[in-house]
Amino acid sequence: MASSIANGGGGHDALRFYLTKTAQFVFVLATTLLGLVAVTFFIGRIVPIDPVLAIVGDRAPPAVYARVRQELGLDLPLIQQFWIYLRKAVTGDFGNSVLTTNPVMTDIANTFPATFELATLGTLIGTLIGIPLGVLAAVKRGSLIDQFVRFIGLAGYSIPIFWLGLMSLLLFYAKLGWVPGPGRIDVTYSYLYTPVTNIVLLDTAMQGQWDAFWDAVSHIILPACLLGYFSLAYISRMTRSFMLNELAQEYVIAARVKGLSEMRVIWRHALRNAAVPLVTVIALSYANLLEGSVLTETVFAWPGLGQYITNSLQNADMNAVLGGTLVIGTVFVLLNLVSDLLYRLLDPRTR
Amino acid sequence: MKRLPKFFLSAALVATMATSFSAVQAATPPDTLVHAWQIDDIISLDPAEIFEFSSSEIAGNTYERLINYDIKDVSKIYGEVAESWTVSDDGKTYTFKIRQNKKFASGNPLTAEDVVFSLQRAVILDKSPAFILGQFGFDKNNVKDKIKQTGPYEFTMETDKAYAPTFVLYCLTSTVASIVDKKLTMQNEKDGDLGYNWLKTHYAGSGPFSIRDWKANEVVVLERNPNYEKKAPLARVIYRHIKETATQRLLLEKGDVDIARNLNPEEIAAVSKNPDIKVDSAPKGTVWYLGLNQKNPNLAKPEVRKALKYLVDYAAIADTIMKYKGEVHQAFLPKGYLGAINDNPYKLDVAKAKDLLAQAGLKDGFSVTMDTTSRPETTGIAQAIQSTFAQAGVKLELIPGDNKQTLTKYRARQHDIYIGEWGSDYQDPNSNADTFAANDDNSDNAKAKPLAWRNAWDPGPLTAKTRAAVMERDAEKRAQMYEELQKAVLDDGPFVIFLQKIEVAAERKNVDGFVMGPSFDTNSVAQAKKN
Numbered sequence: 001m002a003s004s005i006a007n008g009g010g011g012h013d014a015l016r017f018y019l020t021k022t023a024q025f026v027f028v029l030a031t032t033l034l035g036l037v038a039v040t041f042f043i044g045r046i047v048p049i050d051p052v053l054a055i056v057g058d059r060a061p062p063a064v065y066a067r068v069r070q071e072l073g074l075d076l077p078l079i080q081q082f083w084i085y086l087r088k089a090v091t092g093d094f095g096n097s098v099l100t101t102n103p104v105m106t107d108i109a110n111t112f113p114a115t116f117e118l119a120t121l122g123t124l125i126g127t128l129i130g131i132p133l134g135v136l137a138a139v140k141r142g143s144l145i146d147q148f149v150r151f152i153g154l155a156g157y158s159i160p161i162f163w164l165g166l167m168s169l170l171l172f173y174a175k176l177g178w179v180p181g182p183g184r185i186d187v188t189y190s191y192l193y194t195p196v197t198n199i200v201l202l203d204t205a206m207q208g209q210w211d212a213f214w215d216a217v218s219h220i221i222l223p224a225c226l227l228g229y230f231s232l233a234y235i236s237r238m239t240r241s242f243m244l245n246e247l248a249q250e251y252v253i254a255a256r257v258k259g260l261s262e263m264r265v266i267w268r269h270a271l272r273n274a275a276v277p278l279v280t281v282i283a284l285s286y287a288n289l290l291e292g293s294v295l296t297e298t299v300f301a302w303p304g305l306g307q308y309i310t311n312s313l314q315n316a317d318m319n320a321v322l323g324g325t326l327v328i329g330t331v332f333v334l335l336n337l338v339s340d341l342l343y344r345l346l347d348p349r350t351r
Numbered sequence: 352m353k354r355l356p357k358f359f360l361s362a363a364l365v366a367t368m369a370t371s372f373s374a375v376q377a378a379t380p381p382d383t384l385v386h387a388w389q390i391d392d393i394i395s396l397d398p399a400e401i402f403e404f405s406s407s408e409i410a411g412n413t414y415e416r417l418i419n420y421d422i423k424d425v426s427k428i429y430g431e432v433a434e435s436w437t438v439s440d441d442g443k444t445y446t447f448k449i450r451q452n453k454k455f456a457s458g459n460p461l462t463a464e465d466v467v468f469s470l471q472r473a474v475i476l477d478k479s480p481a482f483i484l485g486q487f488g489f490d491k492n493n494v495k496d497k498i499k500q501t502g503p504y505e506f507t508m509e510t511d512k513a514y515a516p517t518f519v520l521y522c523l524t525s526t527v528a529s530i531v532d533k534k535l536t537m538q539n540e541k542d543g544d545l546g547y548n549w550l551k552t553h554y555a556g557s558g559p560f561s562i563r564d565w566k567a568n569e570v571v572v573l574e575r576n577p578n579y580e581k582k583a584p585l586a587r588v589i590y591r592h593i594k595e596t597a598t599q600r601l602l603l604e605k606g607d608v609d610i611a612r613n614l615n616p617e618e619i620a621a622v623s624k625n626p627d628i629k630v631d632s633a634p635k636g637t638v639w640y641l642g643l644n645q646k647n648p649n650l651a652k653p654e655v656r657k658a659l660k661y662l663v664d665y666a667a668i669a670d671t672i673m674k675y676k677g678e679v680h681q682a683f684l685p686k687g688y689l690g691a692i693n694d695n696p697y698k699l700d701v702a703k704a705k706d707l708l709a710q711a712g713l714k715d716g717f718s719v720t721m722d723t724t725s726r727p728e729t730t731g732i733a734q735a736i737q738s739t740f741a742q743a744g745v746k747l748e749l750i751p752g753d754n755k756q757t758l759t760k761y762r763a764r765q766h767d768i769y770i771g772e773w774g775s776d777y778q779d780p781n782s783n784a785d786t787f788a789a790n791d792d793n794s795d796n797a798k799a800k801p802l803a804w805r806n807a808w809d810p811g812p813l814t815a816k817t818r819a820a821v822m823e824r825d826a827e828k829r830a831q832m833y834e835e836l837q838k839a840v841l842d843d844g845p846f847v848i849f850l851q852k853i854e855v856a857a858e859r860k861n862v863d864g865f866v867m868g869p870s871f872d873t874n875s876v877a878q879a880k881k882n
Contacts, residue, residue, distance in 0.1 A: 013585070050759040057402050058758060059776055060479040062798055075790055099394060100567030101551055107567070166597055174601050181607040182598050187570065187589050188380065301593045303569045311568065314753055336585075 013091035021340075036329045038091070040322050041082055049316035054098045085322070095319035099312060104323035107308060111167060111197035112327060115297070115304035116320055119226055119289035125228025126235050127282055131271075133232070134239025136246060139266055156233020165226055170196075172222055182301035185216045223300040227293060228320045231285045238281045242274035249273075276347045283339040290331050381881050382586040384862065387593040387602050391414050396702055397550040398529035400478035403774075405590070405870045408572055410496035411872035414529035414556035414621070417447065417466060418520050420778060422868035422875075425687050426519050432530050432557075433444040434504075442513030449504040454578040455532040456554070456561040459673045463506045468533040470498050472545050480527040483777050487511060487519065513821050517689060520751060524711035527638035528874050531555050534734060537828070551786060558581045559877035567594050573876075584864075584880035584882045603628065609881065610865060611857045615727065616674045618779075622857045629856050632675060633785060633867035636685045637852040638783075639677060639732070641721070644844040645807040647767050649717045653843055658707035660847050663701040664739050672731040673850060683787040683844075684836040687869045689826070690778045690833030696841065706741045716744020721768040724754045733770055762800070764807055773802065778870060780833045781821045787846060788836045789817040806845045813839055 024324040052069045059066075072344075088095065100169055137149035172178045180186065185200055189212040193204050201220070204213035246252065247270050255265045294306035305324060312320035367551040373579040379385045401410050421427035423431050430436065453461035474494040488511025489497055500506045511521060522528070531556035539549035546555075554562035560573035560583060573588040591608065593599045600618045603611040604625060613621065616697045623627045643659065651654065665679045684691035708714060723733040730751070737747040747768075752760070761769045775782040788810055790803035803810055813836060820832040840846060854867055854874075864879040 047752070047756070048759055049755045050762070052757060053755055053762075056479045058762075059402060061482040061485075062476060063798065064479055066483070099391070102395060102567065110566075169598070169601055174605055181602045182593065182604060185590065187383075187385070187572075187591070190570075254590070298595050299598055301594075301595070301598060303566075307568065307594070314755065316755055 007262050025333075025337055028336075029330070032333050033326055033329050035321060036325050037086070038082070040325045041318070042078070043087060044316070044318040044321060045078055047316065051098070051316040051318055054315040054317050090324075091338055094323045097312065097320040097323075098317045099320065104319050105292030107320065107346070108305070108327055110198055110324055111303055111305045111308040114200075114302055115290060115306065117199050117201060118220065118227060118293075118296075118302060118304065119286060121220060121224035122289050123231055123282065125224060126231030126285065130232040130235030131278070134236040135243055135266060135271060137236065137240045138243030141244065146240075149240065152239040153233045156230050156317060160295075161226065161230060161293065162295040162299060164229075164254060165223070165296055168222055168226060169299065179222045180215070180218050182299065184219055185212065185300060186219075189215045211244040223296055227289055227296060231282075231289065234285055235278075235281060239274065242277055243270060246270040246274045272346070276343060279339045279342045279346065283335045287332050287335045290335075291328050327342070368816055379609055380421065380587075384588045384610070384865070384876060384879055384881065385608045386588070386590045386610045386612055387599040387608040388590050388593055388610075390590055390592045391524075391594070393565070395478075395551045395556065396562060397476075397478075397567060398526050398531060398556075399473040399476045399481065399547070401526050402478075405571075407872040408874045409562065409590070410526045410529055410556075411558075411575075411874065412528070412574060412876050413554060413558040413560050413562050414531070414642070415453075415523055415558050416526075416528050417470075418523040418528075419650050420521070420524055422866065422873045425778060425869060428517075428524070432461065434542060438516050440544050442516070442610070443510050445508045445510070445519065446588070447506055447508070447517075449506070451504055451555060454582075455557045455825065456576040456578055457531050457532055457535045457649050458578065459534045461530065461532075463500045463502065465533045466530055467498055467506050468536075469531040470528060471495060472531065472536075473527050474498075476545060476547055480525065480776070483522050483525050483527050486522065487514065502683070513822065513824065515821055515826070515829050517785070517826050517829065518781055519819050521689075522777050525777045525837070530557060532557070534593045540724045560588060568646070574709055581877070582731040583877055585876065588879075600857075603859070606859060607837050609862050614855070614857050616676060618670070619675045619855060620859060627860050628857055630675070631865070631867060632853050632855040634678065634686055635774070635852045635854050636681060636688065636778070636868065636870050637772050638685055638848050639685065639770075639772050639850040639852065641675075641736070641849070642761070642766070642802060642806045643767040643847070644764060644766050644768065644805075644873060645845055647719065649711075649713065649719065650767065652711040652713075652844065654707040654711035654825060655713065655717075656843065656845055658704040658743065659698045659740070659745070660709070661700040661704040661707070662740050662743055662745065663697070663847060663849050664821065665695065665737055665849050666701075667696065668732055668735055672728065672735060675855045676728070676853055677850035678853060679849065681841060681848050683783045683840055683846065683848060684780050684833060684837055685775065685851050685869075686777070686793075688783070688833075690774070690830035690837075691780070692834050692837050699739060702744045705783065708743060708745075709802060714744075716746065718746040719767045720748045720750050722757045722766045722769055723749045723751055723770055724757050725751045726754070729770060736770075761805055764795075764805055769805075774852075775870070779828075781817070782818045784820060784833060785837055787844065788840050789814040802842075802846070804845060808845045810840075810844070833874045 038105050051072065052065055052074065056068050069075060073084060081244055096102065097104050100107050117340040119145055133149050137146040142148055169182065172182055193207045193209045193213045196203050201213065204216055249305040252265060255269050291306060293312050297307040309321060309324040375501065388405065392403040392404045394403065395401060396406060397536045398410050398414050401407055414433050417431065417433045418428055419431040423427065432449060432453065434448045436445055436447045438445055449451055449466060465491045471483055474489045475491050477491065497509045498506065535555040536546035536550055540546045541548060544630045552565060559576055559579045561576045563574045564572040571590040575583045575586050578879045583726040593602065595612050596615050596618055599611040600614055600622060602608040604622065619630055623630045632685045643656055645651045669677055679695050680686060681695040681697055683691045686693055708716065716731045721733060723729055733749050737749060757760055760766055787803060790801055790808060790810055792816060793801060793804060793807060797804055816832065816836060820829055823829040823832060856867065858865060862879065863882055866875045868874060
């Protein structure tokens with residue numbers, strides 16, 4: 001605020017700020033993506049896997065093999081191949097996936113929403129439970145609650161998600177029957193709605209297919225809780241340490257001296273300040289989940305991005321891998337931007 | 352604070368709704384058969400391109416072929432779309448009569464025009480399996496003259512040489528010879544692609560089921576074809592892609608799927624104790640083998656090749672690691688093929704192996720590597736072989752790798768030993784003989800690269816014998832020629848064939864009539880039902 005008064009024109013300054021910010025963002029996005037594409041592209045061409053195999057299989061006669069190799073442009077010099085790819089990518093053509101035969105972006109439009117849905121719910125669960133737990137652990141440092149939170153954090157960090165996923169299926173699905181089996185929605189419901197966003201919860205709710213909606217809810221609960229638990233483990237530990245740091249600050253003592261209630265001191269003052277670094281933690285954990293949790297997706301037969309990219313990578317389906325990498329790169333840059341903006345909202349000093 | 356109880360109330364409501372809902376969905380509908388299967392190998396639904404396991408099975412249930420064979424006795428060939436056929440005296444011209452009154456799922460009548468179109472189309476598109484038809488001298492340029500319609504329900508096919516009729520007919524039982532609805536396919540043609548870009552993800556057939564939907568890596572949905580003569584009892588068949596085998600088992604035991612297709616031996620042992628589940632299996636036309644690269648000077652010695660054949664504990668592998676999934680088999684023709692020999696002469700015999708190694712001047716053994724894909728089955732077998740090799744002083748180092756990576760190396764002949772599976776391309780013995788027992792050119796830039804080439808093996812006179820066997824018109828004599836070829840490869844070839852693959856499926860007890868044949872395209876749900 002002070003600086004804008006000194007400059008004599010708040011509006012101009014804000015505009016300039018947003019312009020620089022936008023330019024910065026575009027620049028970062030462009031360079032990040034270009035770097036990502038270049039690295040992924042060349043690694044993809046260097047790995048000792050023959051991409052033609054994924055298309056024609058092991059049995060194709062030599063003539064078919066040679067023709068496909070030529071069609072893929074694999075006989076051209078690497079640099080030229082890269083240039084061709086870039087030129088097409090700029091126009092939005094990321095090529096076709098070999099394994100699914102669809103354009104890569106169509107595949108990603110199918111798989112990313114599945115991951116998005118799961119990651120968002122998981123992060124929500126992790127944040128809504130993780131932050132209060134972390135705060136509680138910091139406030140009651142050394143108490144039973146603190147030990148409990150530490151245990152949860154440790155378990156969440158060290159138990160393989162794969163195992164925990166199978167065990168939770170065994171318990172809640174096979175033994176107790178509280179949730180339906182793996183998959184996104186029951187097959188009987190999957191034709192009741194038209195996929196628009198491919199976010200099943202959203203599509204079914206918007207089209208008023210409530211039976212299908214509740215079926216989708218019951219399918220997502222378990223994997224979302226599982227992912228939520230893992231982000232909770234991380235978020236609660238980080239909240240605890242940020243809060244411990246804040247609670248030792250002088251302003252907290254000052255607030256207490258002023259006679260503010262303990263509730264107010266903790267939730268309004270200390271947490272408000274701890275929130276700034278927490279935003280980065282949450283954004284990072286969200287980004288991690290958005291990359292697609294391959295193991296969770298595999299156990300729960302969830303057709304998400306993680307499975308898609310892993311499967312493509314194993315088959316040297318490089319168009320798909322490149323497309324997926326670009327999407328993940330964009331997600332990271334976007335989340336960075338969002339956390340930057342949130343910083344400004346939460347921390348007056350950065351304004 | 353006042354809002355809190357309300358929030359909890361609604362959360363509780365959500366939870367109960369969700370759980371009560373799932374309780375309703377306990378079993379699959381009675382007219383729908385649900386498979387849990389790894390179907391991420393599907394890359395196309397066009398029969399002219401299909402060459403993968405899962406898509407072959409789907410094509411087998413949705414398309415009809417000109418000829419088919421009895422899955423209980425492969426030697427019995429019968430006409431499916433063909434009513435009858437004759438072969439000319441010179442052995443080159445086949446005349447087929449087509450059954451009348453057949454209809455596609457679209458309602459279009461099936462005539463000789465569709466059959467001719469389908470065969471020509473497969474040759475012209477020239478996708479991976481097209482060579483099965485190309486073997487008879489067909490190519491893009493001549494196929495229209497060689498396969499000709501001669502009447503509304505009659506056509507002729509002219510091969511370049513007088514091949515064994517069994518060879519020609521068996522090849523016509525392949526998926527690539529499926530009959531496609533010409534009218535429907537051509538309505539969807541773009542830029543002269545013969546409907547290829549459309550049919551890759553759509554359906555134009557006449558089989559017991561039609562393909563309603565394919566979502567890659569997710570699901571394939573089949574629906575009963577009302578125009579099929581012997582109407583399928585089931586209204587719907589769903590193949591769900593479930594990658595994780597433990598998840599398949601959970602779904603099966605819970606009744607959310609009817610058949611689990613990829614359970615591992617421990618899981619099969621566990622579910623077979625469940626009174627609601629039965630286990631069914633069928634030997635497949637696939638063999639497991641070690642390929643010994645003859646570029647390695649040690650492996651090139653005939654005594655070493657033979658010694659290694661005595662250093663595999665065949666019975667132990669079949670009874671433990673591959674229980675339910677494989678049976679001992681050592682000849683290159685799988686059981687069920689014309690001329691296949693099923694006596695397995697080799698067993699683990701360390702003393703004999705040591706003897707042979709000493710004769711080769713390697714009495715202290717030697718070191719060698721084996722490229723092994725990191726699948727649990729392959730790794731398990733490789734470790735078993737590693738330990739038996741060691742008993743005679745052969746130090747086997749395993750090089751783990753991803754499937755495609757290992758295969759790339761193998762195809763470039765850069766391995767010492769390769770462990771893998773080989774499935775026949777079509778139901779005729781020539782498919783395997785051509786790859787295990789023939790190698791026209793062993794140079795690095797050879798045009799054809801059969802398994803013999805990949806292991807840098809020149810089979811000498813066996814190549815000519817393989818070529819002669821495919822021309823032998825007397826079926827009995829032909830079978831005998833293949834027996835001789837198998838014996839020769841068993842004796843001296845660079846292949847340690849140890850198992851024939853068994854496909855195993857765990858089914859709910861109420862499933863009846865899901866039949867597994869010797870190849871994937873003969874796994875049939877046509878008459879399956881649920882009691």
